[in-house]
Amino acid sequence: MKSKAIIIGGPAGLTAAYELLIRTDVQPIVLERYDYLGGISRTVQYKGNRMDIGGHRFFSKSDRVMNWWLEHLPEEKPGQAEREDDVMLVRGRKSRIYFLRKFFEYPVQLTAATLGNLGPWRTVKIGVSYVKAMAFPIRKVENLEQFFINRFGRELYLTFFKSYTEKVWGVPCHKISAEWGAQRIKGLSIRKALLHFIQSSGKKKQDIQQKETETSLIEQFLYPKLGPGQMWEKVAREVQEKGGQVVLNFNVTAVEVKDNRVVAVRGVGPDGQEQRYEGDYFFSTTSVKELIAAIDAGGSPAPQNVREVASKLEYRDFIAVGLLVDKLKVSEPGGKAGELVRDNWIYIQEPDVLIGRLQVFNNWSPYLVAEPGKVWLGAEYFCYEGDELWTLPKEKMAALAADELAKIDIIRREDVRDSVVVHMAKTYPAYFGVYDRFNEVRQYVDAISNLFLVGRNGMHKYNNQDHSMLTAMTAVDNIAAGRTDKANLWEVNTEQDYHESKEK
């Protein structure tokens, strides 16, 4: 009998399943709670339009991941995307900050346009506070506000970082650990941004690897023609063709642990009946909070301190409002009248609205939009599951998004043709609250020898798809090599080679 791996959902889970099939004798069974694949990286379909929750760039500094993606969906040859679906497009990255009802380049560039937008008084204040921060840095950096100020100066922080960051996290920057900044924007600084600007001006486009470029600054990325979920639907088909199983609508509610090993998981299957899957290896992309609760339900609860920490882990949740509009009120600055802005996404720094970011799906892939000529937008809101925004009826949420975009002069209210509201829980595992005791959970789960926590919420780590996949690949490497310690899984996205800066 072949040994079996039971895998809870997600891109990391599907990566593990595929890797097990091609590199080991272990047979994977992927259990997915919903009737769609891809987790946070799914594609939502609405009346022929497709939405990407959060906008997923397919880009990695890891060749292993880049090659893996391209093996599943090859890069488009000229004109191929018009005839075939299973291809990756190469897209240009453009993202700007919208503030004072104006566009600022991201990362902010010291151009005449920026200075004109800011006005002389603000510009002087930014310059003076930057010099001050460089000359007298805060010695003991404990929170994110101090991290930003040391790197950019107080004025630049107040102008371009504070409002958006606080929208994302729902707490003031001085209450967020500096570690978040270190992980997300570690590589980004004024010096690097300036250097990049100088180097990239007048230079021809780099190849897609962009090895020398900070991830925040990359100019191109790969993108599946039909959105990120297309990748995971394809991988799931391949897993099944190679003999693995993918079970949709299966919610894992209990994980049975015995003698430091997982022996089985239980849950309710697509037929509404309880079902039990025994296995030799277990991979989890469910949130750490839910995993520890499921171990409780399995009959052998984790120690009290671990249950306490896990139950108090916090997450930031997300609402995306798809808005189909005839046209935007703003157009590309310097472009032809009415020309669609070129941004993939726009950071909304305006403090008088709740919207945090705006996706222009046309610019991710024109194939996400059903009707040529229409503009398909994603208005993004960060919230907590159960809060006022989360519980707002869908029609009111859609109206709020349309009203806010009209208020800040991005659209005209009367140009909105249709809308759809998508709630996505646990999009950002939080690095505050009880997070400083996370090691207690890690020690406990690491000691369960055949359990592998992988991915983003699976490890409570700010992992993008590439790092989520690398954790799964590393877990399979360990199984194939008979390695039992899990230190190398936790090193992904911490280790120098993988360490990237992130802006989202």
Ligand SMILES: Cc1cc2nc3c(=O)[nH]c(=O)nc-3n(C[C@H](O)[C@H](O)[C@H](O)COP(=O)(O)OP(=O)(O)OC[C@H]3O[C@@H](n4cnc5c(N)ncnc54)[C@H](O)[C@@H]3O)c2cc1C
């Ligand atoms: C706003 C935003 C923007 C992002 N942008 C990018 C980007 O540009 N590029 C990039 O590479 N990455 C990006 N990411 C990160 C990317 O979405 C994640 O890294 C990736 O989806 C994580 O995959 P995962 O397998 O760990 O988990 P998830 O995507 O969270 O999937 C977990 C899956 O497990 C299932 N599940 C959970 N619990 C159970 C259970 N008990 N039983 C059965 N099934 C269960 C869920 O239904 C889900 O399908 C972004 C994320 C966000 C939130």
